[in-house]
Amino acid sequence: MRQVVMTEPGQVVVEDRPDPVVEQPTDAVIRLAATCVCGSDLWPYRGVQQVDHQVMGHEYVGVVEAVGPQVRTVKPGDFVVGSFWASDNTCEICRAGYQSHCVHRTVMGSIGTQSERARIPLADGTLVATPGMPDAGLVPSLLAASDVLGTGWFAADAAQAGPGKTVAVVGDGAVGLLAVLAARQMGAERIIAFSRHPGRQRLAREFGATDIVEERGEEGAEKVKEMTGGLGAHSVVEAVGTQQAMMQAIHATRPGGHVGFVGVSHDVSIPGDLLFGTGIHLHGGPAPVRRYLPELIRLIWEREIDPGRVFDLTLPLEQAAEGYRAMDERRAVKVLLTP
Amino acid sequence: MRQVVMTEPGQVVVEDRPDPVVEQPTDAVIRLAATCVCGSDLWPYRGVQQVDHQVMGHEYVGVVEAVGPQVRTVKPGDFVVGSFWASDNTCEICRAGYQSHCVHRTVMGSIGTQSERARIPLADGTLVATPGMPDAGLVPSLLAASDVLGTGWFAADAAQAGPGKTVAVVGDGAVGLLAVLAARQMGAERIIAFSRHPGRQRLAREFGATDIVEERGEEGAEKVKEMTGGLGAHSVVEAVGTQQAMMQAIHATRPGGHVGFVGVSHDVSIPGDLLFGTGIHLHGGPAPVRRYLPELIRLIWEREIDPGRVFDLTLPLEQAAEGYRAMDERRAVKVLLTP
Numbered sequence: 001m002r003q004v005v006m007t008e009p010g011q012v013v014v015e016d017r018p019d020p021v022v023e024q025p026t027d028a029v030i031r032l033a034a035t036c037v038c039g040s041d042l043w044p045y046r047g048v049q050q051v052d053h054q055v056m057g058h059e060y061v062g063v064v065e066a067v068g069p070q071v072r073t074v075k076p077g078d079f080v081v082g083s084f085w086a087s088d089n090t091c092e093i094c095r096a097g098y099q100s101h102c103v104h105r106t107v108m109g110s111i112g113t114q115s116e117r118a119r120i121p122l123a124d125g126t127l128v129a130t131p132g133m134p135d136a137g138l139v140p141s142l143l144a145a146s147d148v149l150g151t152g153w154f155a156a157d158a159a160q161a162g163p164g165k166t167v168a169v170v171g172d173g174a175v176g177l178l179a180v181l182a183a184r185q186m187g188a189e190r191i192i193a194f195s196r197h198p199g200r201q202r203l204a205r206e207f208g209a210t211d212i213v214e215e216r217g218e219e220g221a222e223k224v225k226e227m228t229g230g231l232g233a234h235s236v237v238e239a240v241g242t243q244q245a246m247m248q249a250i251h252a253t254r255p256g257g258h259v260g261f262v263g264v265s266h267d268v269s270i271p272g273d274l275l276f277g278t279g280i281h282l283h284g285g286p287a288p289v290r291r292y293l294p295e296l297i298r299l300i301w302e303r304e305i306d307p308g309r310v311f312d313l314t315l316p317l318e319q320a321a322e323g324y325r326a327m328d329e330r331r332a333v334k335v336l337l338t339p
Numbered sequence: 340m341r342q343v344v345m346t347e348p349g350q351v352v353v354e355d356r357p358d359p360v361v362e363q364p365t366d367a368v369i370r371l372a373a374t375c376v377c378g379s380d381l382w383p384y385r386g387v388q389q390v391d392h393q394v395m396g397h398e399y400v401g402v403v404e405a406v407g408p409q410v411r412t413v414k415p416g417d418f419v420v421g422s423f424w425a426s427d428n429t430c431e432i433c434r435a436g437y438q439s440h441c442v443h444r445t446v447m448g449s450i451g452t453q454s455e456r457a458r459i460p461l462a463d464g465t466l467v468a469t470p471g472m473p474d475a476g477l478v479p480s481l482l483a484a485s486d487v488l489g490t491g492w493f494a495a496d497a498a499q500a501g502p503g504k505t506v507a508v509v510g511d512g513a514v515g516l517l518a519v520l521a522a523r524q525m526g527a528e529r530i531i532a533f534s535r536h537p538g539r540q541r542l543a544r545e546f547g548a549t550d551i552v553e554e555r556g557e558e559g560a561e562k563v564k565e566m567t568g569g570l571g572a573h574s575v576v577e578a579v580g581t582q583q584a585m586m587q588a589i590h591a592t593r594p595g596g597h598v599g600f601v602g603v604s605h606d607v608s609i610p611g612d613l614l615f616g617t618g619i620h621l622h623g624g625p626a627p628v629r630r631y632l633p634e635l636i637r638l639i640w641e642r643e644i645d646p647g648r649v650f651d652l653t654l655p656l657e658q659a660a661e662g663y664r665a666m667d668e669r670r671a672v673k674v675l676l677t678p
Contacts, residue, residue, distance in 0.1 A: 092568070092570060093570065093593065093594050093595065096595050097595065098594045098595035098618055100594075100618065101594030101595065101618050103569070103570075229431070230442070231431060231432065231442075241611075243611075246611060254432065255432050255437045255439075255440030255624075256432065256435050256436065256437035256440065256627075261614075261615070264615065265610075265611030265612040265614070265615040266611075266612075267611075268610070268611025268612065269608050269609070269610055269611060270608070270609040270610075270611060270614070271604075271607070271608055271609075272580075272582075272585060272604030272605075272606075272607025272608060272609060273604040273605075273607070275600075275604070275609070275621065275623070275624070276600070276603065276604040276623060276624045276625070277624065277625075278624065279437055279439065279440050279623075279624035279625065280622070281620065281621070281622040282614065282620070282621045282622070283619070283620040283621070284614070284615060284618075285594075285614070285615045285616065285617070285618035286615070286616075286618065288595075
């Protein structure tokens with residue numbers, strides 16, 4: 001089969017690799033209907049993270065082709081969505097809703113899903129079947145559920161977005177934009193998106209943002225305080241992963257408020273006295289997307305939400321390199337790849 | 340009146356100062372029934388924090404002597420307990436339960452309550468009257484409610500201690516010990532106290548600790564993981580304020596678990612990637628004691644809890660210096676001063 005490999009920073013190729021097979025009795029093998037490039041794939045692409053001939057991709061939807069003898073909840077022919085962490089969904093951590101920290105977890109990025117087929121470990125715990133074969137128009141949204149929607153949803157949930165709340169979102173990438181959508185679904189009263197990019201501002205507003213702030217860093221946080229009677233937002237999502245973004249998020253939050261952070265932290269350090277003094281709640285990390293998948297699939301299936309709109313460029317898998325370039329240069333919010 | 344002053348690190352004196360008066364229409368003046376030395380008073384005492392002829396003390400119970408014309412909820416003759424932050428209890432932040440971040444807050448340490456009398460700003464928002472004049476035996480417990488109990492309670496609450504939970508407490512000072520008591524009251528199943536001090540271990544057990552761990556730092560965290568099937572505690576209280584204590588707390592917590600921190604942060608820095616990778620919740624800061632005061636006073640009044648047992652040395656106000664020395668040398672857990 002064909003599979004995307006990052007040979008070194010900035011170098012993305014598509015190679016022939018052996019077709020995956022069921023290795024463990026709990027495995028499934030799926031044929032990908034769609035996959036995509038993640039904002040986090042840009043860290044190694046830009047050389048911020050080491051990379052050496054690494055298979056790429058951790059987002060996926062597709063059709064089950066084979067299952068191991070212990071798999072019970074999905075069968076060949078099912079259309080499935082899974083998280084970027086494979087999880088058993090039965091351990092104590094999974095049962096508490098933290099499947100991304102499952103005691104038996106496997107990160108799908110180590111297997112790579114920018115490919116024609118993929119082996120999915122712990123298929124019963126990881127995969128959720130859709131009610132039937134989706135229309136082609138639903139596939140991008142279902143793919144979004146696999147990571148960016150689930151991650152934005154977790155961020156909004158971790159920030160305790162809800163009725164009566166003012167929510168601010170740092171980061172106008174796909175995750176940030178979908179955190180806006182999530183906050184709207186959760187009933188937030190006011191949603192402030194930080195963005196300087198006209199196209200992303202537009203999408204943010206379509207997803208439910210009521211206000212756009214172009215200022216960044218301390219200035220951006222100050223602006224949110226001005227807009228909230230000097231107090232700050234109740235809920236702030238941090239969907240970037242830099243020191244500036246984290247500080248912006250913390251400073252934009254009112255005392256007792258909540259920061260939900262999902263940007264993969266790169267050299268971020270949080271001063272203890274700042275956290276002490278501000279009195280905020282801080283929670284985040286790799287999103288337990290599996291917790292939300294059944295609900296997200298339902299919302300997509302019933303066409304209540306359309307998160308697939310974050311994909312503004314679709315390319316054949318063979319043109320993955322162009323997809324990475326487009327995202328790196330911010331010409332595309334998110335690139336869908338069709339195997 | 341007589342009032343405690345720290346002239347420089349390590350130097351505590353009792354001086355004559357003018358009696359406080361009602362300055363604002365919302366003020367009250369109280370005559371102290373008891374006051375005490377706080378663990379946080381040791382930071383300047385040890386020179387970790389700057390100090391120069393500073394009035395000391397922020398914990399207090401006593402009898403109202405005078406009130407300003409706008410005070411409605413307490414009157415001369417009432418026995419009252421207040422928090423170490425004066426707060427209006429009506430602003431949006433107070434109404435959300437974060438009175439320690441009230442938009443009109445005043446820190447009582449700037450007024451000083453290791454004294455015979457004290458002016459209490461925003462008396463209606465700050466003070467809670469007891470149902471009547473307390474027996475002498477209840478005074479230490481009511482005094483504890485003013486800070487150490489309220490702070491330990493907030494820490495346990497921030498760590499989401501509750502039924503079925505395993506709670507670990509870093510710090511065997513008065514706040515840590517009372518976080519044990521709080522966790523017990525909140526119904527925690529298992530309470531692990533970190534302590535190497537036999538007397539404090541004993542008190543921790545009397546307050547409800549089911550296990551004592553003597554190891555510290557990474558070793559201490561490892562021990563908690565061993566005791567919890569490799570997962571870590573659901574809830575961890577950090578009641579010290581050092582880097583080691585914060586790291587111990589984070590590492591002892593399971594993914595998705597909660598750290599409640601109330602140790603005043605000194606040079607603490609939390610790596611973003613650690614927080615991201617562990618998936619814990621982090622919340623803390625100066626405790627909004629006022630939120631809990633009515634309930635704490637009720638529990639003390641009905642003799643359901645006896646937090647005053649953290650006071651293991653009582654001295655006249657005039658011997659404040661000896662009180663500081665005893666706490667600095669860890670000869671006393673907490674020193675009560677009688678004006």
